[in-house]
Structure formats: C-alpha cells, structure tokens
Amino acid sequence: MTTPCTGVILAGGQASRYGGRPKGLERVHGERVIDRVASVLRAATDSLLLIANDPGAAGWLPGVRVASDVRPGIGSLGGIHAALVHAGTAVIVVAWDMPFVPRELLAELRERGADADVVAPESSGSRRGLEPLCAFYSPACIAPIERALDADDRRVIGFFDQVRVARIPLEDVRRFGDPERLFMNVNTPDELELAERHASTADRDHHRNQEAGQDNAHRPAGGRDA
Numbered sequence: 648m649t650t651p652c653t654g655v656i657l658a659g660g661q662a663s664r665y666g667g668r669p670k671g672l673e674r675v676h677g678e679r680v681i682d683r684v685a686s687v688l689r690a691a692t693d694s695l696l697l698i699a700n701d702p703g704a705a706g707w708l709p710g711v712r713v714a715s716d717v718r719p720g721i722g723s724l725g726g727i728h729a730a731l732v733h734a735g736t737a738v739i740v741v742a743w744d745m746p747f748v749p750r751e752l753l754a755e756l757r758e759r760g761a762d763a764d765v766v767a768p769e770s771s772g773s774r775r776g777l778e779p780l781c782a783f784y785s786p787a788c789i790a791p792i793e794r795a796l797d798a799d800d801r802r803v804i805g806f807f808d809q810v811r812v813a814r815i816p817l818e819d820v821r822r823f824g825d826p827e828r829l830f831m832n833v834n835t836p837d838e839l840e841l842a843e844r845h846a847s848t849a850d851r852d853h854h855r856n857q858e859a860g861q862d863n864a865h866r867p868a869g870g871r872d873a
Contacts (some may be wrong), residue, residue, distance in 0.1 A: 652757050653734035654721035656681060656708075657726040657780060658699040658743040669701060672717045673839055676846035678840055680833060681707060691753035692739055698729045704729040717797060723780060723803050728778065728792045744833045746842055752823045756783040763813035764788055768820045772827050777814065778802040781830060785810075803853030 658671055658681070671681040680864050685708055689695055697704060699714045704713050714733040717724045725743075730738045731794045739756055750766065767784035769776060780803070791806035800806075820826050833839050 649757075650761065651736040652692045652694030652760070652783075653696050653730075653738045654685075654753075655696045655698055655728065655730040655734060655735045655738045655740045656684050656688065656695060656711075656743050657723070657740050658701070658707075670833055672707065672832065673843045675746045675833070675839070679862065681743050683746045684741050684743055684748065685711070685755055687748055688741060688868065689749040690741065691749040691757060693736075696730065696734055696738075698726050698733070699803050720826045721796060721801050723800050724792060724796065727779070727784060727803070728789065728796070731786055731789050731792075735786075737783065739783050740780060742832065745781060745830060747824070747828050747831055747845065748781055749823050749829065751818070752781075752829065755819075755823075756781075759783070759813050759815065760785065762811075764810035764826070765807060765812045766815065768815040768826075769817040769828050770820070770830050772830060775804055778830050787811075792869070793828060817867060840841075 657712070667821070671684075672679055674680070675683065685695060685765045695708070695711045697708055697711050698716070699713060700715045700719060714729060717732050718725050718728060727740055730740050737760060739753055741753070756766045756768070760783040762782075764785040764787045767777040767779055768781060770778045783835065788806065788810055791809035794809070795802070795806040806854050820829070824831060828845055830846070831838070831842060
C-alpha cells in the first residue's frame with residue numbers, strides 16, 4: 648500500500664518581487680509559476696498544501712489549504728518543518744519559484760521514499776550537491792529538524808546525518824531532463840526571461856513528441872510504413 652503523501656508548495660521567506668507581486672505569481676509561457684508547481688505536485692501526491700506567510704496567500708490557489716511557518720523567520724528549513732507538521736504525512740516539497748520540475752521526477756521521489764526519510768535529487772547547480780527544496784521528507788524528520796533548530800542550526804541539510812537519506816544520482820536525474828533547467832529558480836527578471844525561452848523550447852519539443860507518438864500509433868503493428 649502506498650504511504651500517504653502531501654504535495655507542498657513552499658512560498659515562504661522574503662520573495663523577490665516584480666512590480667509588487669510575489670515571484671511565484673509571475674507567468675512563464677502564460678501560466679503562473681505557482682500553478683505549474685501545483686499541477687505537477689497534484690499529479691504525484693494525494694493532496695496539496697501551500698506553506699506561505701504572505702497575508703494574501705489564501706487567494707493564490709483557491710481550494711488548496713494554506714498554512715504558515717510554525718517557527719517563523721528561520722528560512723527554508725522552517726518551511727520544510729512547517730510542511731511536515733501541518734501535513735501530518737510524508738511530503739514532497741517544491742519551491743514555488745521552480746517552474747520546470749517534472750511530475751515524473753516527483754513520482755520517483757515518492758517511490759524511493761518507501762525506504763528512506765529523505766529523498767533528494769543530486770544537482771550540479773547547487774552548492775550542496777542536492778536539491779533539498781525539491782525533495783521527499785517523512786514525518787521521522789520532524790524531531791531531528793527541531794533539534795537542529797534548537798541548536799540554532801538553520802542549514803537545510805543540517806539534520807541529514809540523523810535520518811535515512813537517499814540521493815537520486817545525477818545520471819538518473821538526467822533521465823528527466825537537463826538538471827540545470829529542471830531545478831531552475833526564477834528570482835530575477837532576467838531569470839524570468841530565460842525561463843520563458845526555456846518554456847517555449849520545451850513546449851515545442853513536447854508537441855513534436857506527441858505528434859511522433861500519434862504517427863507511431865497509426866502504423867501497422869510490427870510493420871514499417873509502406
């Protein structure tokens with residue numbers, strides 16, 4: 648039986664803003680980044696939760712439960728802690744400024760979470776070598792996180808030595824796409840422009856793959872085109 652798992656959108660912290668709007672509400676290829684994240688999480692988990700401290704967060708995703716940090720002002724680790732406490736289940740967290748995380752990768756995180764407390768993909772673009780804000784966490788992480796916070800250790804991976812951690816090797820991550828694109832953050836107008844270019848290319852490639860799949864489906868079984 649599959650362990651219950653909540654998909655959590657992390658929108659905490661002091662977000663960069665574009666014209667007074669939180670960055671996750673900006674659009675990439677016509678779709679808000681937060682909607683892109685919610686879509687892939689919804690496909691890979693049982694329910695959604697938004698962790699946000701902004702007073703306007705309740706209106707961002709109608710029908711999605713919103714909760715704030717249990718221990719405010721302590722950064723990303725506080726968001727992961729809040730996700731676990733409020734969800735009451737295992738969670739897959741994704742930062743709300745990551746528009747290109749694929750649902751297939753999230754499904755892989757959940758599957759590997761059956762035998763680990765943390766599952767995180769490796770990334771060459773992260774100084775940690777991992778992507779802890781696109782990762783699986785089990786409720787067993789709550790106590791170790793709280794011990795780390797009590798010791799004033801706010802590092803996102805500061806508690807990892809106290810739990811079972813599984814890494815998705817970089818070569819496996821590449822099966823889902825270019826890691827630098829998969830884990831891209833949209834923090835500045837320049838990055839938003841780059842994301843728009845990436846999205847245009849990705850959508851064109853997706854359309855071509857769909858057309859190729861339809862062509863193959865219409866070919867006679869076991870035969871070649873005449």
